Amino acid sequence: MPPPPPITNTIRRLRFDHGEMTQQQLADRIGMTRQTVAAIEQNKYSPSLEAAFRIAEVFGVEIGEVFQWKAEQTPGS
Amino acid sequence: MPPPPPITNTIRRLRFDHGEMTQQQLADRIGMTRQTVAAIEQNKYSPSLEAAFRIAEVFGVEIGEVFQWKAEQTPGS
DNA sequence: ACATCATGTAAAACATTATTGACATAACGT
DNA sequence: ACGTTATGTCAATAATGTTTTACATGATGT
Known part of the structure; x- marks a missing residue:
């Protein structure tokens, strides 16, 4: 399992702020699969x-x- | 050769707006190679x-x- | 109980992005 | 003329992102 990227997102909140849009609906609108949306x-x-x-x-x-x-977290003193 | 992506950029102008920063310098600062910067x-x-x-x-x-x-360019009428 | 829907997850195949090493040219300074 | 720097480019490989197929769970409605 690769380490998670240093990027977070608010997709879940945005989906529910927009009429409880499902992962499938979002996937359809951006031309991706539901699994990819879930993973992101x-x-x-x-x-x-x-x-x-x-x-x-x-x-x-x-x-x-x-x-x-x-x-970037500078490898700290 | 894959088709160019539907994304353009202004990196070249930004580099020169910032003290004529070279591709190599930019690459160093973002942890990528010069070739990758050039390709992008x-x-x-x-x-x-x-x-x-x-x-x-x-x-x-x-x-x-x-x-x-x-x-997205809607396949036009 | 059963069907349906939204979501989580996993492995394999495939597509795209990134690195490495190499060679080329133009511009500049000496 | 020569060396150096910045850039363009190519082929091979590695790393990452995406799709497909499949099976699982919890929630909802009948």
Whole structure:
């Protein structure tokens, strides 16, 4: 199992804020499978940039409102 | 050769707006190779979401200011 | 109890993105 | 002329993202 990417997302909340849109409905609108949506939503891996643009468009928000990037943790003293 | 993705970018301009930063310098700052930066800059393919976040951070802008997404062209009438 | 729907999950195949190493050219300074 | 730097490009390989098929669970409705 690969380590989870340093990116989190709010897809789950956005889906329910938009009429309890199902994963299947979101998948249909962005041209992906339900499994891919589920994996992204659970942060198993981060999507391609194109997929991220499509998801943001469905919810009418910026990419930054869907995905949050944890900046590099400098290997600390 | 795969078709170019429906995403354009302004990396070249951003580099030169930031002290004529070289592809190599940008690559170093985002932890990628020079060749990958060149390929993205020339729109050979679009980067991962994480790479996009890193590039935007280097230039201090939103992802949308680095990458522009051409919405789906509906197969026209 | 049964059917249906939304979701979680897993393995294999496939597609795309990224790296490495190599060679090329143009621009610049000496 | 020569060396250096920035960039373009290519082929092979590795790493990651996506699809497909399949089976599982909990919730809902009849």
